[in-house]
Each structure stands twice: as C-alpha cells, then as structure tokens.
Amino acid sequence: MSFTRRQFLSGVAGLAVVGLGAGGASRYWLGRRHASSGHDYQLIAAPLDVELVAGHQTPAWAFGSSAPGTELRVRQGEWLRVRFINKLPVPTTIHWHGIRLPLEMDGVPYVSQLPVLPGEYFDYRFRVPDAGSYWYHPHLNSSEQLGRGLVGALIVEEREPTGFLHERTLSLKSWHVDEVGAFSDFSVPREAARGGTAGRLSTINGVPQAIIDLPAGQIVRVRILNLDNTVTYRLNLPGAQAQVYALDGNPVKPRPLGEEYWLGPGMRICLAIKAPAAGQEIALRNGPIRLGTLRSVANSDAPGEWPPALPANPIAEPDLANAEKLNFNFEWSGAVSVNLDNGAPPSLWQINGKAWDINDKTCADRPIARLQKGKSYIFELKNMTQYQHPIHLHGMSFKVIASDRKTIVPYFTDTYLLGKNERARVALVADNPGIWMFHCHVIDHMETGLMAAIEVS
Numbered sequence: 001m002s003f004t005r006r007q008f009l010s011g012v013a014g015l016a017v018v019g020l021g022a023g024g025a026s027r028y029w030l031g032r033r034h035a036s037s038g039h040d041y042q043l044i045a046a047p048l049d050v051e052l053v054a055g056h057q058t059p060a061w062a063f064g065s066s067a068p069g070t071e072l073r074v075r076q077g078e079w080l081r082v083r084f085i086n087k088l089p090v091p092t093t094i095h096w097h098g099i100r101l102p103l104e105m106d107g108v109p110y111v112s113q114l115p116v117l118p119g120e121y122f123d124y125r126f127r128v129p130d131a132g133s134y135w136y137h138p139h140l141n142s143s144e145q146l147g148r149g150l151v152g153a154l155i156v157e158e159r160e161p162t163g164f165l166h167e168r169t170l171s172l173k174s175w176h177v178d179e180v181g182a183f184s185d186f187s188v189p190r191e192a193a194r195g196g197t198a199g200r201l202s203t204i205n206g207v208p209q210a211i212i213d214l215p216a217g218q219i220v221r222v223r224i225l226n227l228d229n230t231v232t233y234r235l236n237l238p239g240a241q242a243q244v245y246a247l248d249g250n251p252v253k254p255r256p257l258g259e260e261y262w263l264g265p266g267m268r269i270c271l272a273i274k275a276p277a278a279g280q281e282i283a284l285r286n287g288p289i290r291l292g293t294l295r296s297v298a299n300s301d302a303p304g305e306w307p308p309a310l311p312a313n314p315i316a317e318p319d320l321a322n323a324e325k326l327n328f329n330f331e332w333s334g335a336v337s338v339n340l341d342n343g344a345p346p347s348l349w350q351i352n353g354k355a356w357d358i359n360d361k362t363c364a365d366r367p368i369a370r371l372q373k374g375k376s377y378i379f380e381l382k383n384m385t386q387y388q389h390p391i392h393l394h395g396m397s398f399k400v401i402a403s404d405r406k407t408i409v410p411y412f413t414d415t416y417l418l419g420k421n422e423r424a425r426v427a428l429v430a431d432n433p434g435i436w437m438f439h440c441h442v443i444d445h446m447e448t449g450l451m452a453a454i455e456v457s
C-alpha cells in the first residue's frame with residue numbers, strides 16, 4: 001500500500017497550506033484555536049514510496065506526504081494538538097524530542113502509553129513551553145521505524161518576532177539504502193557494537209545533494225536538524241558568514257560557527273547565515289563531504305541586519321551550590337554473540353552496569369536514579385568507551401556546565417554529545433514528575449543497552 005499526497009490532503013480539510021518548506025517538504029498550518037479540544041494537525045503515518053536513488057523507489061514510511069515528515073509548527077506557550085493516525089502495518093508511538101511535556105504525552109511505549117496499533121489513532125495534546133527547533137519520531141522498533149523515514153521537524157516559534165525575516169529547515173538523514181534504493185540492514189550487531197550502523201545516502205529534507213535557495217544579501221535563520229539514526233555530522237560551511245544562535249532547543253549568545261560543529265544524532269543547531277551575492281553558493285559539508293548547497297538568488301530587499309540574540313526559554317536555573325551529584329557511567333559490555341541465537345538484540349552497552357532490554361516491558365519499573373521533585377542535581381557523565389554517545393534526556397532540559405575535553409560556555413540542551421572517554425557535568429532542576437528515558441541517541445546503541453529510566457517524584 002502506498003499513500004498519496006491527495007489522500008493526505010483530503011484527510012485534513014480545513015487546513016491552509018501556507019508554504020512549501022525547502023526541498024519540497026510540505027508544511028500545513030492551521031490558524032490557532034484557543035480551546036484545548038479538537039486538533040491542529042492530523043498526522044498520518046503510512047507507507048510512502050520515495051525516490052532517493054534516481055529511477056528507483058524506496059518503500060519508506062512517512063508522517064504525512066514526505067520523509068522526513070510534515071514540519072509541524074506551533075507558537076511558544078500554546079497548545080499543540082495532533083491527532084496521530086497509524087496507517088502503518090506495525091504498532092508505533094510518537095515521541096516529541098526535546099519538548100518538556102507531561103509524561104502521558106511523551107510517546108514511550110508501556111511508560112507513557114500503549115503502542116498505537118495499525119488502524120488506531122492517538123491524540124497528543126500539550127503546551128510547548130520553549131521556543132526552538134525540536135523534532136518527533138517513534139519510540140518503538142526505532143532503528144527500523146526512524147530508519148524508514150519516520151522523523152520530522154517540530155518548530156516552536158518565539159512569542160514575539162525575532163528579527164529574522166527568512167528561515168529554512170534542513171533535516172539531515174543518511175538512508176540505509178543500496179544502489180537501487182532497497183533498504184539495507186538498519187542495525188548490524190558488529191556495527192552496533194562500534195559507532196552504530198550508518199546509512200550510505202546522505203540527504204537534506206530527503207533529497208541527496210539538495211540545493212537550497214537563499215535570498216541574496218539577507219540574513220537567513222537556518223535550522224539544521226540531525227534526524228539520523230547514527231551519524232554525527234561534522235558540519236562546516238566554508239567561506240560562509242555564519243553565526244550560531246541556538247543549540248538544540250535553546251538560544252546561545254550569538255557567536256561565529258567557526259571551523260566545524262559536531263552535530264550528533266538528535267541534535268539541532270540554529271544558524272544565522274548571511275546569504276552571499278546572487279549566483280554565489282555555499283557548500284554545507286560533513287567534514288570534507290558536501291551534503292548540499294545553499295545558493296543565493298537575487299532579491300530586491302535592502303540587505304538584512306543581524307538580529308539580536310534569541311530570548312531565553314523559561315527553564316529553571318539549577319542551584320549548583322546545593323545540588324546533589326549523581327554519577328552515570330557509560331560502558332561497553334559487549335559480547336556480540338551472547339543473545340544472537342534467540343533473536344534478541346545483543347546487550348552491548350550499559351549505564352551504571354545495567355543494560356536496557358528493549359524487549360522487557362518492565363525495565364522502566366527499575367529506574368536507575370530517583371530524583372526528588374524540585375531539587376537540583378548535577379549529573380557526572382563518564383564515557384568509558386571508545387565511541388561517542390549523544391546522551392539525551394526526556395522531559396527536562398539540562399545545563400551543560402563542564403567537560404574535561406573542551407571549554408564549555410554553559411547552555412541548556414536535551415542532548416549532549418559525550419566524546420570518547422570524556423567526562424562532562426550537566427545540571428538540572430528535577431521539576432517534571434515522571435519516568436523519563438535517558439539514553440544514547442545512536443539508535444542501535446539505545447537498542448542494545450544504552451538506555452535507562454530516571455524517576456522524578
């Protein structure tokens with residue numbers, strides 16, 4: 001079965017199509033309503049054939065009419081109400097990465113909700129406290145579900161105009177496909193035991209070597225989202241005038257991008273880029289490899305100005321002097337062969353000596369830490385492995401305060417890329433009650449042990 005754009009549109013009568021995102025990702029926006037009933041988006045997950053390799057179809061799974069899926073937009077402080085309809089052949093959920101929301105809306109199967117079965121729907125409804133670039137994805141059979149394309153951007157607009165007149169969303173994903181567009185394995189044990197199983201076809205908004213037009217001379221807000229299962233992109237834009245305005249969801253004091261920024265799976269960076277003169281191009285690269293091209297096109301507006309820093313999000317400031325310290329050790333435990341014969345995923349990674357088992361629905365009953373609501377904590381994150389891990393926490397944002405590898409200008413985030421053998425410190429106020437997943441966002445690390453639950457009560 002494959003799902004067409006027309007079927008999608010017929011399901012969302014009343015939605016106004018405001019514009020097309022870069023790379024053809026459609027964007028549907030419904031005027032805001034105030035009641036908390038009804039929904040702003042009807043989001044359908046369904047099989048969708050896409051052409052990633054010219055002349056060949058790839059049997060992707062998509063949210064809406066593209067993979068990556070429909071870009072959702074909402075204003076800070078308002079409700080996001082999504083009726084999610086599962087037209088996939090498998091059960092699934094949606095998790096809202098980086099959004100501080102109530103546990104029932106967090107999309108973790110058997111913790112937040114039961115899986116949404118094929119043919120069923122689920123209404124996600126929550127207020128979004130923080131502006132910034134977020135994303136959504138399933139939290140079930142993740143290597144396959146995200147691997148097949150079930151990822152999408154969620155943009156929370158600031159309450160007041162920010163001074164940016166132009167913006168683009170660039171969702172990065174490297175697909176596990178071969179030369180004829182057929183899927184290859186999303187997770188291979190010998191790769192899962194190392195840096196993770198990488199796809200081989202890089203795309204921006206689902207397009208290999210995408211060309212994104214920018215208005216010449218203007219300052220453009222460019223949101224770059226790493227929606228990939230595995231790859232840490234070593235982002236660089238040689239020759240560009242680019243300033244960093246936000247990391248993951250949260251604003252930072254604007255500063256030059258510099259030579260390279262390592263954007264791990266799940267992470268986002270918001271840049272302001274001054275588009276060069278018409279006809280000129282900027283390469284967006286991963287290390288030395290070009291992912292796509294930003295191309296300046298003529299426009300008649302007066303040259304743009306650099307906007308001021310974005311307003312801070314309302315995240316509680318941890319009380320470092322009175323915070324309790326907790327240690328989290330990330331270790332490799334790996335005997336790859338142990339569980340292979342019974343079909344279970346191998347247990348390769350551990351947090352504080354415990355490996356999460358994605359087939360054991362009771363794991364979350366045994367949280368790795370219990371935090372007291374309202375109290376401040378410092379997490380000491382210790383990577384005892386030879387691979388980097390983008391460490392992500394659900395439900396709350398944390399402040400990165402120190403690292404033994406690099407100078408940290410403290411900032412709030414939901415995902416920290418913990419380098420090989422690095423030790424870092426992050427701090428938070430445990431202000432959201434629930435059982436929150438704490439995991440590596442390299443999906444096959446997460447599925448082979450590198451996940452835990454943290455309880456706040």
Ligand code: C2O
Nearest residue numbers: 095097266392437
């Ligand atoms: Cu993107 Cu459990 O997270």
Ligand code: CU
Nearest residue numbers: 096097098394
């Ligand atoms: Cu998350």
Ligand code: CU
Nearest residue numbers: 389440442445
């Ligand atoms: Cu990892």
